[in-house]
Amino acid sequence: MIRISLTLQVALLGTLWTGVFLQAKDPDSEGIEFFERKIRPILVEHCYECHSAEAMQENDLQGGLYLDTRSGIRAGGESGPAVVPGKIKDSLLINSLKQEDFEMPPEGRLPDEVIADFEKWIEMGAPDPRDGEAMPKSETNYPEADNHWAFQQPERSTAPPVRQNAWAQSAIDPFVLAKLEAKEMAPVASAEPRVLVRRMYFDLLGLPPTPEQVEQFVAAASQDRQKSVTELIDQLLQSKHYGERWGRHWLDVARYAEDQAHTFSVRNRDSAFRYRDWVIAAFNDDMPFNQFVQLQLAGDLMEHDDRFTRLAGMGFLGLGAQYYKNSDKAKAVADELDDAIDTLTRGFLGLTVSCARCHDHKFDPIPTTDYYALAGIFNGRSYSDAPLVDDSVVMEYNEAQKLVNDKNNEIRNWLKEIGVRAGQERFAEIAKYFLVAWKMSVLKANGISLKDEDIAEQEKLHPYYVKRFREFMSNKGEALKRLPELESWFSQDQSQPDLKVLEQKDVSALDKVLVPSVITELALQMQESAQRIFAKDLRLENEYQQAIAGTEEESERKKIKRQKLEKDEERILRNFLRDGRGPLFANEGESEKHFLSETEKNQLTESREEVKALQAASPPKYPVAHVIRGGGNTMNVYIRGNPSNQGPIVAKSFLERFSETPRPTEPEQAKKQAYTRLDLASDIVADENPLTARVIVNRVWQWHFGKGLVGTSSNFGIAGESPSHPHLLDDLTVRFIEHGWSIKWLHREIMSSATYQLSSEINPENLESDAVNQFLWRFTRRRLDVEAWRDSLLAVSGELDLTTGGPTFKLDSNSRRRTVYAKISRHELSGLLRMFDFPDANVSAAKRTETTVPQQQLFVLNSPFFIAQAKAFAKRLDEAELEDGGRVELAYQLAFGRSASKDESEIAERFFAMAQDKEDRLSRWEQYAQALLATNEFLYID
Numbered sequence: 001m002i003r004i005s006l007t008l009q010v011a012l013l014g015t016l017w018t019g020v021f022l023q024a025k026d027p028d029s030e031g032i033e034f035f036e037r038k039i040r041p042i043l044v045e046h047c048y049e050c051h052s053a054e055a056m057q058e059n060d061l062q063g064g065l066y067l068d069t070r071s072g073i074r075a076g077g078e079s080g081p082a083v084v085p086g087k088i089k090d091s092l093l094i095n096s097l098k099q100e101d102f103e104m105p106p107e108g109r110l111p112d113e114v115i116a117d118f119e120k121w122i123e124m125g126a127p128d129p130r131d132g133e134a135m136p137k138s139e140t141n142y143p144e145a146d147n148h149w150a151f152q153q154p155e156r157s158t159a160p161p162v163r164q165n166a167w168a169q170s171a172i173d174p175f176v177l178a179k180l181e182a183k184e185m186a187p188v189a190s191a192e193p194r195v196l197v198r199r200m201y202f203d204l205l206g207l208p209p210t211p212e213q214v215e216q217f218v219a220a221a222s223q224d225r226q227k228s229v230t231e232l233i234d235q236l237l238q239s240k241h242y243g244e245r246w247g248r249h250w251l252d253v254a255r256y257a258e259d260q261a262h263t264f265s266v267r268n269r270d271s272a273f274r275y276r277d278w279v280i281a282a283f284n285d286d287m288p289f290n291q292f293v294q295l296q297l298a299g300d301l302m303e304h305d306d307r308f309t310r311l312a313g314m315g316f317l318g319l320g321a322q323y324y325k326n327s328d329k330a331k332a333v334a335d336e337l338d339d340a341i342d343t344l345t346r347g348f349l350g351l352t353v354s355c356a357r358c359h360d361h362k363f364d365p366i367p368t369t370d371y372y373a374l375a376g377i378f379n380g381r382s383y384s385d386a387p388l389v390d391d392s393v394v395m396e397y398n399e400a401q402k403l404v405n406d407k408n409n410e411i412r413n414w415l416k417e418i419g420v421r422a423g424q425e426r427f428a429e430i431a432k433y434f435l436v437a438w439k440m441s442v443l444k445a446n447g448i449s450l451k452d453e454d455i456a457e458q459e460k461l462h463p464y465y466v467k468r469f470r471e472f473m474s475n476k477g478e479a480l481k482r483l484p485e486l487e488s489w490f491s492q493d494q495s496q497p498d499l500k501v502l503e504q505k506d507v508s509a510l511d512k513v514l515v516p517s518v519i520t521e522l523a524l525q526m527q528e529s530a531q532r533i534f535a536k537d538l539r540l541e542n543e544y545q546q547a548i549a550g551t552e553e554e555s556e557r558k559k560i561k562r563q564k565l566e567k568d569e570e571r572i573l574r575n576f577l578r579d580g581r582g583p584l585f586a587n588e589g590e591s592e593k594h595f596l597s598e599t600e601k602n603q604l605t606e607s608r609e610e611v612k613a614l615q616a617a618s619p620p621k622y623p624v625a626h627v628i629r630g631g632g633n634t635m636n637v638y639i640r641g642n643p644s645n646q647g648p649i650v651a652k653s654f655l656e657r658f659s660e661t662p663r664p665t666e667p668e669q670a671k672k673q674a675y676t677r678l679d680l681a682s683d684i685v686a687d688e689n690p691l692t693a694r695v696i697v698n699r700v701w702q703w704h705f706g707k708g709l710v711g712t713s714s715n716f717g718i719a720g721e722s723p724s725h726p727h728l729l730d731d732l733t734v735r736f737i738e739h740g741w742s743i744k745w746l747h748r749e750i751m752s753s754a755t756y757q758l759s760s761e762i763n764p765e766n767l768e769s770d771a772v773n774q775f776l777w778r779f780t781r782r783r784l785d786v787e788a789w790r791d792s793l794l795a796v797s798g799e800l801d802l803t804t805g806g807p808t809f810k811l812d813s814n815s816r817r818r819t820v821y822a823k824i825s826r827h828e829l830s831g832l833l834r835m836f837d838f839p840d841a842n843v844s845a846a847k848r849t850e851t852t853v854p855q856q857q858l859f860v861l862n863s864p865f866f867i868a869q870a871k872a873f874a875k876r877l878d879e880a881e882l883e884d885g886g887r888v889e890l891a892y893q894l895a896f897g898r899s900a901s902k903d904e905s906e907i908a909e910r911f912f913a914m915a916q917d918k919e920d921r922l923s924r925w926e927q928y929a930q931a932l933l934a935t936n937e938f939l940y941i942d
Contacts, residue, residue: 031127032719033352037342038117041358043067045640046105051077067093070128085126088119129362129719142365149723150350150716151365151657153690154730169226170753171735175728179775185766188778191759193221195942197232198897199779200751202941203704204236206245206788206818207795211893226752233751237744240804241818243284246743248787248820249703250279252848253347253714254296256315257841258808260322261826270807271385274625275315276820277805278308288741289696290685293348298678300386300627307388311625316343318383318626321826321842330643337375343844345374348684350695350716353655358641364717365657369650372635373663376652377680381631385624393622400618407611411604412588419586422595423577426465426584427531430576433461433469433583434523438489439513440470445494454507464594465583472583482575482582485526492516530576533569540565634671651675654683658690685741691716693733693741698723700746701732702847704756706782714846724774760942782941785848786836787819793933796894797872813865835859860934870922870930877925884912887925895932 048054051061052068065082066072076082076092079102084090096104097115121127145151159171160178167187168174180187191199197217201209209217220228236242256279258272282292294302295309296316304310321339323332338354345353355361356371387394426433436459443450452470456463473479476490496514544562551557565573577584586595596604637647651673653663664670684692695716702708709729712720723729732749739745750756760781773780784792794800794816801816809815811822811830822830826841835855839845860866876894877887888908892900900908912924922930932938 031121031124032129033715034117034121034124035127035129036352036355036362039121040355040362041641042110042114042118044358045642046107046110068130070130073128074126083122083126086123088122091122094119094122144363144718145365145657148718149726150694150720151690153688154694154733156734157727157731160727167754169757170749171731172728172749172753173755175725175731176753176755176776179725180777183769183775185769185775185777186763187754187776188759188761188763188766190225190754190757191779191942193218193225193228194898195759196221196229196757199941200229200232200236202784202788203751204233204245204747205239205241206248206791207241207800208792209897211890211897214893214897229757230748230752233748237286237747240284241802243280243282244804244818244820245788246283246703247276247280249699250283251276251820251824252839252845253343253699254279254316254319255343255841255844256319257824257826258319259825259827261842262324266827269319269626271624271626272315272319273806273808273821274308274312274388274623275319278312278315278625280805280820282313283743286742286744289693289743290741292741293685293692294678294681297344297681297684298676300629301676301678307386307390308623308625311386311388311627314386314627315625317378317381317628320383320628322383334638334641334643337378340378341371341374344684346714346844346846348695349655349689349691350698350710350714350720351655351691352715352717352719357638361717363719366655368637369648370655370657372637372650373653374655374680376633376635376650377675377677378628378631379635380633381628384627384629386627387622387624389622393619397619397622400614404611404614404618407607407614411607411611414607415588415591415604418595418600419588419591420577422462422586422591423584424534426462427527427534429461429465430527430530430584431520431523432459433465434473434526435515435520436461436466436510437469437473438515438519438523439510441473442494442496442513443499443509446496446499448499448509450507450509455510458507458510462594464586464590468583468585472581478581482579483526483572485529485572486522488518488522492519529572533565533573534577536569537565537573632676634673654680658683658688660688687737693737694729696743697733697736697746698729700743701729701750704747704750705776706780712846714844724776779942783850784939784941786833786838789836789939790819790832792938793866793869796933796938797869797929798876799869799872813863813868832859832865860930866933867922867926867930870933871926873929873933874923874925877929884909891929891932895935896937 047067051063051065051072053066054068063077063079065077065079066075067082073083073093074081074085080092082091082093082096088094092102094115096102097110097118099109103109157175159174162168162174162177163181164177164186167177177187190196194214197209197214201207201213217228217232220231254275256272256276258270259266259268287295292313295304295313297314299310299312299314302310317340320343321336323335325332338357341357342352342354345351351364351366352361353366353371353374355364356366356368358368360367436455440450440455452467453463455461456466459466473486473489479486480490499509499512540563544560547560548557551560564570574582576582579585580587592604632652634649634652636649639645639647648665649667649670651663651665651670652675653659653673654675656663664673683689695713698708698710699713702713709723709725710716710721711724732746735749736742736746755776756779758776758779760779763777766777770777791800799816800818803817806821808821808823809817811819811832815822819833822833824833824841829838829841835853837849837851839848873891873894877891880887880890882890885905888900888905892898892904908928911928914924916924920927
């Protein structure tokens, strides 16, 4: 295990943070996956027509540039290399896409997000699986897939013979040992009990064990190690905190978040936490994984007595990506469908089906028709909120809200009527307001600005309407668009030099303004016209009311039509009084502010008291889950992924490779094919499907060991990695199904094994043969993810709030709840989470990456959160009322589950004997606590 070495210098600095034993990210598989999803479809749609072998055959190759092969795109054309891996500035393709020196594609600049994808791809080293051949044409068979391991049914395997029979403790171990013996390697020794108990707590709970829990396990293991392991596994699996840890693993796959990656109008999904709580509850209850799958895809179509269980899991789909639909709605809808398909096929099937959105899959037996067969299942769906209570509760709430809304509407309508009345009362003064607006405009043009209120007082006009007319006439384009009769207004010269000598605030300046006769006549004409039209409208309304009043039957009343104003009359009346920008318009707030009498003010107060009483009597809003509704609109293939270029219609169905019945191809039959989300969910967990159980077994293995038996846990296709222990994976999968798809059974099976209980110590000979520990000769030392690390800091400092469930909280220096309950944003992820490698919640995450960057060390040194935990830890040690030596021992037990070594105790003793620097922000014990919390031993699990 890692031991900290607290030198005097380290203690003074108060921190130690270095990254060691980082697991390497697999750039090839992830890069190729990125190419297939983001790069190849764009090249196919926008570039191949002019830059491919096919274009050359048709004598239409442009610039000698081939973009349909890896060698072609890197060699470039007449102008130079199109792509230089790792060098954006040297890659002419980016220059072309940005349309700087070149303008490609010729039909117009591609969206910024597409260009950003190409830049990211080049930064990744431009991974490209294409060899010398252009993308093949559509194929109906995939010969490589016939023998591909992932597409064969898993089978039970007899445990292979091994030489060290006594080493094995579970059915897993012979498979591991046989591989090691074949490589002439041997497993290292088992982990010490103190190391193992810490590993088990973090694995299942994401929390460190207390000193008492460590000592209890050590004592039990000294009597019967395997029995103590089994009992501890069962104990931890019964903890409510188990679901918090393992639910978070699944939320990575489900790309859980509470908003969208919008730049503007970011909409929070306030009930998103119910999906998170559902996932946690499902793991705590050991919900069979096949049911777990079905409820997330089609809970609304299934039977279950509890609405939360049936509906909250649909957040898997209901919290999916939503995109702006203002500019290109069809593409935005297609992108949303792609998010759903990509997440469910990677998450449940371990297949990159989205690669077939624009073309047949390059590697796997997934033609484009498969993609649109799945897309049709979701096409036309809408995002919705589903009540998690009985209909009677919803009805009671809605009825109470209707009373509140009706009363609020009554108030709003009453205020609107007052505003209309106030405007109508000014029809006889329209000319005055126009003339005042003219004078103010002239004064402003000559450098004099007067207050609306002062002018209104002098002219005995209402200040609100003075302001409205002034603003209306200050916007020439808007005014003429609404009232073209005002054309002559804006042709008059407003320069009057004599005005420049007037005082800035002198209201009498208004009397000095010369008003051309044209303006006076125009103002009077507009007033007369508006008055006449208003009188006519009033007469027509009275006639209509009299007509319907004399009719008793509703059907007869509907036949009576109100006579309309002439088109221009209606325009003038609307643009004076009824439109929100009209100079005589007043909304509810303006009516309340300017036009209420004392009696009306009292009436408004009484009405609002009634609203408060109704709100107080109303039951609270019932809980809802974010779900999807509807869908199932059969789709046509989008040629090269373009919604405006549609090919043949495709019947809704599962992937043909795993379907017993061929899908109909005749258009009419395809349209009639009935296949729902529940059918899809059933096919995903069907016994005939060789993927789903394998995929989750591999994920659980990965979450225990840091790497799956299949390294590409969301890609079991031909381009993914082959399993390191194929027979073990299949055997575990079959037994997992036989044990009712129980995740907790799988935990017991894995953690009870000698393989899981190995030490992380290094064997030099094994290291030389298998540096990455592919064959599991040791337990791979692992770094805590950000949630477990933050939770551990809070737990050791005594600050952790273990309240479970409920709405999310903002992750700041004052928050104390477990990190799983923090807000997850696609738009603006918490800086702490982003800094410590939290996955991008816009896409399904197969695994966490690990980075070591200076910002992480600076966080440990300076962040208010970390310093607060150091202070709290020091306070906890102080409250134990021990001597310095006893406090050091307690600190090590709390932080690392072990005693301090002799050297560590001596270093601490020398450090506390030093004089305190007056400029230190922290006390000696706070510095010491910060140093312990910042060590690798605290950060890593052996």
